Amino acid sequence: MRGRLRDDPRTRRTGAPGAHRGGASAVDEVRYLRAEAWSAMSEPLFGAEPVTVAPGAVHLPGWLSVGAQRDLVRRCRAWSRGAGGMVRHRMPRGGVMSVRMTALGWFWEPYRYSRTLPDGAPVPPFPPILGELARAGVEAAFGAPPGPADPPHDVALVNFYDADARMGMHQDRDEQADVPVVSLSLGDTCVFRFGNTRTRTRPYTDVELASGDLFVFGGPARMAYHGVPRTRPGTAPAGIGMERGRLNITVRASGLE
Numbered sequence: 233m234r235g236r237l238r239d240d241p242r243t244r245r246t247g248a249p250g251a252h253r254g255g256a257s258a259v260d261e262v263r264y265l266r267a268e269a270w271s272a273m274s275e276p277l278f279g280a281e282p283v284t285v286a287p288g289a290v291h292l293p294g295w296l297s298v299g300a301q302r303d304l305v306r307r308c309r310a311w312s313r314g315a316g317g318m319v320r321h322r323m324p325r326g327g328v329m330s331v332r333m334t335a336l337g338w339f340w341e342p343y344r345y346s347r348t349l350p351d352g353a354p355v356p357p358f359p360p361i362l363g364e365l366a367r368a369g370v371e372a373a374f375g376a377p378p379g380p381a382d383p384p385h386d387v388a389l390v391n392f393y394d395a396d397a398r399m400g401m402h403q404d405r406d407e408q409a410d411v412p413v414v415s416l417s418l419g420d421t422c423v424f425r426f427g428n429t430r431t432r433t434r435p436y437t438d439v440e441l442a443s444g445d446l447f448v449f450g451g452p453a454r455m456a457y458h459g460v461p462r463t464r465p466g467t468a469p470a471g472i473g474m475e476r477g478r479l480n481i482t483v484r485a486s487g488l489e
Protein backbone atom coordinates (compact mmCIF):
# COMPACT_ATOMS: atom_id res chain seq x y z
CA MET A 233 0.00 0.00 0.00
CA ARG A 234 1.57 3.21 -1.08
CA GLY A 235 0.39 6.72 -1.30
CA ARG A 236 1.16 10.22 -0.41
CA LEU A 237 0.45 11.22 3.13
CA ARG A 238 -1.41 14.28 1.96
CA ASP A 239 -4.01 11.93 0.53
CA ASP A 240 -4.43 10.44 3.95
CA PRO A 241 -7.48 11.88 5.72
CA ARG A 242 -5.66 11.63 9.06
CA THR A 243 -3.30 14.30 7.93
CA ARG A 244 -4.35 17.88 7.87
CA ARG A 245 -1.62 20.20 6.78
CA THR A 246 -1.77 23.86 7.54
CA GLY A 247 0.04 26.94 6.36
CA ALA A 248 1.56 27.86 3.05
CA PRO A 249 3.13 24.99 1.12
CA GLY A 250 6.48 26.71 1.18
CA ALA A 251 6.43 26.74 4.95
CA HIS A 252 6.77 22.98 5.06
CA ARG A 253 9.50 20.66 4.12
CA GLY A 254 8.77 16.99 4.17
CA GLY A 255 5.89 17.44 6.57
CA ALA A 256 7.98 18.96 9.34
CA SER A 257 6.82 22.46 9.97
CA ALA A 258 9.33 25.19 10.46
CA VAL A 259 7.94 25.27 13.99
CA ASP A 260 9.39 21.81 14.59
CA GLU A 261 12.71 23.02 13.41
CA VAL A 262 12.52 26.10 15.57
CA ARG A 263 11.58 23.97 18.55
CA TYR A 264 14.61 21.85 17.90
CA LEU A 265 16.82 24.85 17.58
CA ARG A 266 15.44 26.52 20.67
CA ALA A 267 15.84 23.40 22.68
CA GLU A 268 19.49 23.48 21.89
CA ALA A 269 19.95 27.23 21.95
CA TRP A 270 21.31 27.38 18.46
CA SER A 271 21.97 30.80 17.11
CA ALA A 272 20.42 30.62 13.64
CA MET A 273 19.39 28.40 10.81
CA SER A 274 20.73 29.38 7.45
CA GLU A 275 19.64 26.51 5.26
CA PRO A 276 16.39 26.75 3.34
CA LEU A 277 13.81 24.25 4.46
CA PHE A 278 12.86 22.31 1.38
CA GLY A 279 12.18 18.62 1.36
CA ALA A 280 10.11 16.26 -0.70
CA GLU A 281 6.55 15.29 0.18
CA PRO A 282 5.98 12.66 2.86
CA VAL A 283 5.37 9.18 1.54
CA THR A 284 3.27 6.54 3.31
CA VAL A 285 5.19 3.32 2.66
CA ALA A 286 2.69 1.11 4.48
CA PRO A 287 -0.18 1.98 6.80
CA GLY A 288 1.56 3.44 9.86
CA ALA A 289 4.95 3.82 8.15
CA VAL A 290 5.87 7.24 6.81
CA HIS A 291 9.04 8.41 5.06
CA LEU A 292 9.79 12.13 5.22
CA PRO A 293 12.71 12.89 2.90
CA GLY A 294 14.90 15.85 3.79
CA TRP A 295 13.31 16.39 7.19
CA LEU A 296 16.50 17.60 8.84
CA SER A 297 18.27 20.66 7.50
CA VAL A 298 21.97 20.41 6.78
CA GLY A 299 22.63 22.38 9.96
CA ALA A 300 20.60 19.96 12.06
CA GLN A 301 22.35 17.00 10.42
CA ARG A 302 25.74 18.51 11.18
CA ASP A 303 24.73 19.01 14.80
CA LEU A 304 23.51 15.43 15.11
CA VAL A 305 26.65 14.02 13.49
CA ARG A 306 28.72 15.91 16.04
CA ARG A 307 26.57 14.55 18.85
CA CYS A 308 26.73 11.00 17.53
CA ARG A 309 30.49 11.24 17.54
CA ALA A 310 30.43 12.33 21.18
CA TRP A 311 27.91 9.64 22.15
CA SER A 312 29.96 6.96 20.44
CA ARG A 313 32.96 7.95 22.54
CA GLY A 314 30.93 7.58 25.72
CA ALA A 315 30.97 4.77 28.25
CA GLY A 316 29.37 2.12 26.07
CA GLY A 317 31.52 2.73 23.00
CA MET A 318 30.53 1.58 19.50
CA VAL A 319 30.01 -2.16 19.75
CA ARG A 320 29.50 -4.91 17.22
CA HIS A 321 27.14 -7.18 19.09
CA ARG A 322 27.37 -10.93 19.04
CA MET A 323 24.17 -12.66 18.01
CA PRO A 324 22.76 -15.57 20.02
CA ARG A 325 23.80 -17.99 17.28
CA GLY A 326 27.37 -16.75 17.30
CA GLY A 327 27.51 -14.35 14.38
CA VAL A 328 28.67 -10.79 14.91
CA MET A 329 26.68 -7.83 13.65
CA SER A 330 28.40 -5.77 10.96
CA VAL A 331 26.78 -2.59 12.29
CA ARG A 332 28.44 -0.83 15.22
CA MET A 333 26.05 0.41 17.83
CA THR A 334 25.87 2.58 20.89
CA ALA A 335 22.86 2.81 23.18
CA LEU A 336 21.52 5.76 25.14
CA GLY A 337 18.97 5.60 27.95
CA TRP A 338 18.90 1.82 28.06
CA PHE A 339 21.58 -0.60 26.90
CA TRP A 340 20.46 -2.94 24.16
CA GLU A 341 22.05 -6.17 23.02
CA PRO A 342 20.40 -9.02 21.15
CA TYR A 343 17.67 -9.28 22.34
CA ARG A 344 17.03 -7.37 25.53
CA TYR A 345 17.36 -4.04 27.25
CA SER A 346 19.25 -3.54 30.45
CA ARG A 347 19.82 -0.71 32.88
CA THR A 348 23.56 -1.15 32.97
CA LEU A 349 26.38 -1.75 30.53
CA PRO A 350 27.96 -5.23 30.44
CA ASP A 351 30.70 -4.04 32.82
CA GLY A 352 28.08 -2.82 35.30
CA ALA A 353 28.56 0.89 34.56
CA PRO A 354 25.48 3.07 34.14
CA VAL A 355 24.12 3.52 30.63
CA PRO A 356 24.72 7.00 29.19
CA PRO A 357 21.56 9.07 29.69
CA PHE A 358 18.91 9.52 27.04
CA PRO A 359 19.54 12.94 25.49
CA PRO A 360 16.52 15.25 25.79
CA ILE A 361 17.08 16.51 22.25
CA LEU A 362 16.27 13.02 20.94
CA GLY A 363 13.01 13.04 22.89
CA GLU A 364 12.15 16.38 21.28
CA LEU A 365 13.03 15.09 17.83
CA ALA A 366 11.04 11.90 18.37
CA ARG A 367 7.92 13.83 19.36
CA ALA A 368 8.35 16.23 16.45
CA GLY A 369 8.93 13.27 14.13
CA VAL A 370 5.76 11.49 15.22
CA GLU A 371 3.82 14.71 14.80
CA ALA A 372 5.28 15.31 11.34
CA ALA A 373 4.41 11.76 10.29
CA PHE A 374 0.96 11.36 11.77
CA GLY A 375 -0.28 14.89 12.43
CA ALA A 376 -0.16 14.58 16.22
CA PRO A 377 2.57 13.84 18.75
CA PRO A 378 2.37 10.80 21.04
CA GLY A 379 -0.44 11.10 23.57
CA PRO A 380 -0.07 11.80 27.30
CA ALA A 381 -0.81 8.16 28.11
CA ASP A 382 1.99 6.90 25.85
CA PRO A 383 5.25 5.99 27.56
CA PRO A 384 7.89 8.54 26.53
CA HIS A 385 10.66 7.91 24.04
CA ASP A 386 13.49 7.00 26.38
CA VAL A 387 16.02 4.95 24.43
CA ALA A 388 18.06 5.55 21.30
CA LEU A 389 20.30 3.24 19.36
CA VAL A 390 22.94 4.91 17.26
CA ASN A 391 24.02 2.62 14.44
CA PHE A 392 27.12 3.12 12.30
CA TYR A 393 27.36 1.39 8.94
CA ASP A 394 30.65 1.24 7.11
CA ALA A 395 30.59 0.42 3.39
CA ASP A 396 30.10 -3.31 4.01
CA ALA A 397 27.67 -3.18 6.91
CA ARG A 398 24.07 -4.17 6.67
CA MET A 399 21.25 -5.21 8.95
CA GLY A 400 19.13 -8.31 8.44
CA MET A 401 15.36 -8.30 8.49
CA HIS A 402 14.09 -8.05 12.07
CA GLN A 403 11.34 -6.65 14.22
CA ASP A 404 11.94 -4.03 16.92
CA ARG A 405 10.21 -6.08 19.57
CA ASP A 406 12.11 -5.69 22.80
CA GLU A 407 10.13 -2.60 23.74
CA GLN A 408 7.10 -2.98 25.99
CA ALA A 409 5.22 -0.01 24.54
CA ASP A 410 3.19 0.43 21.39
CA VAL A 411 4.74 3.79 20.50
CA PRO A 412 6.11 4.65 17.04
CA VAL A 413 9.80 4.14 16.34
CA VAL A 414 11.47 7.27 14.98
CA SER A 415 14.48 6.80 12.72
CA LEU A 416 16.88 9.49 11.52
CA SER A 417 19.49 8.88 8.84
CA LEU A 418 22.81 10.69 8.38
CA GLY A 419 25.65 10.27 5.90
CA ASP A 420 25.51 7.72 3.10
CA THR A 421 22.17 6.78 1.60
CA CYS A 422 20.98 3.24 2.28
CA VAL A 423 18.38 0.85 0.97
CA PHE A 424 15.88 0.42 3.80
CA ARG A 425 13.67 -2.60 3.33
CA PHE A 426 10.30 -2.23 4.99
CA GLY A 427 8.24 -5.38 5.10
CA ASN A 428 5.21 -6.85 6.79
CA THR A 429 4.40 -8.02 10.29
CA ARG A 430 4.18 -11.74 9.49
CA THR A 431 7.32 -12.78 7.65
CA ARG A 432 10.88 -11.63 6.98
CA THR A 433 10.21 -11.95 3.28
CA ARG A 434 7.98 -10.35 0.66
CA PRO A 435 5.91 -8.31 0.45
CA TYR A 436 8.29 -5.48 1.24
CA THR A 437 9.12 -2.06 -0.11
CA ASP A 438 12.68 -0.85 -0.66
CA VAL A 439 13.07 2.79 0.27
CA GLU A 440 16.18 4.90 -0.25
CA LEU A 441 16.94 6.65 3.02
CA ALA A 442 19.22 9.61 2.45
CA SER A 443 20.95 11.88 4.91
CA GLY A 444 18.42 14.01 6.77
CA ASP A 445 15.50 11.67 6.11
CA LEU A 446 13.01 10.74 8.79
CA PHE A 447 11.23 7.40 8.86
CA VAL A 448 8.52 6.70 11.43
CA PHE A 449 6.71 3.41 11.94
CA GLY A 450 3.94 2.82 14.41
CA GLY A 451 0.41 1.51 14.71
CA PRO A 452 -0.17 -1.32 12.24
CA ALA A 453 3.45 -1.05 11.07
CA ARG A 454 5.07 -1.02 14.50
CA MET A 455 5.93 -4.72 14.38
CA ALA A 456 6.82 -4.88 10.69
CA TYR A 457 10.05 -6.62 9.74
CA HIS A 458 12.66 -4.26 8.34
CA GLY A 459 16.35 -4.18 7.53
CA VAL A 460 19.15 -2.52 5.60
CA PRO A 461 20.40 -4.74 2.75
CA ARG A 462 23.01 -2.21 1.65
CA THR A 463 24.32 1.31 1.85
CA ARG A 464 25.49 3.45 -1.05
CA PRO A 465 29.06 4.43 -0.16
CA GLY A 466 30.14 7.88 -1.19
CA THR A 467 26.66 9.43 -1.25
CA ALA A 468 26.90 11.44 1.99
CA PRO A 469 26.24 15.13 1.36
CA ALA A 470 28.91 17.75 1.91
CA GLY A 471 28.71 19.97 4.93
CA ILE A 472 27.46 17.58 7.60
CA GLY A 473 30.88 16.70 8.99
CA MET A 474 30.83 13.09 7.90
CA GLU A 475 32.88 11.87 4.98
CA ARG A 476 32.02 8.22 4.85
CA GLY A 477 29.60 5.70 6.26
CA ARG A 478 26.06 5.96 7.48
CA LEU A 479 24.65 6.81 10.89
CA ASN A 480 21.14 5.91 11.91
CA ILE A 481 19.50 6.94 15.14
CA THR A 482 16.40 5.00 16.13
CA VAL A 483 14.48 6.49 19.01
CA ARG A 484 12.03 4.25 20.84
CA ALA A 485 9.86 4.11 23.89
CA SER A 486 11.08 1.16 25.96
CA GLY A 487 7.99 1.02 28.14
CA LEU A 488 10.32 -0.27 30.87
CA GLU A 489 10.55 0.96 34.44
Ligand SMILES: O=C(O)CCC(=O)C(=O)O
Pocket residue numbers: 389391399404415424441458459460480482
Ligand atom coordinates in the same frame (compact mmCIF):
# COMPACT_ATOMS: atom_id res chain seq x y z
O1 LIG B 1 19.65 1.65 10.10
C1 LIG B 1 18.43 1.70 9.93
O2 LIG B 1 17.90 2.48 9.16
C2 LIG B 1 17.54 0.73 10.69
C3 LIG B 1 18.08 0.38 12.04
C4 LIG B 1 17.20 -0.58 12.76
O3 LIG B 1 16.31 -1.16 12.20
C5 LIG B 1 17.41 -0.82 14.19
O4 LIG B 1 18.30 -0.23 14.79
O5 LIG B 1 16.64 -1.61 14.76
Ligand SMILES: [Fe+2]
Pocket residue numbers: 402403404458
Ligand atom coordinates in the same frame (compact mmCIF):
# COMPACT_ATOMS: atom_id res chain seq x y z
FE1 LIG C 1 15.00 -2.11 13.66
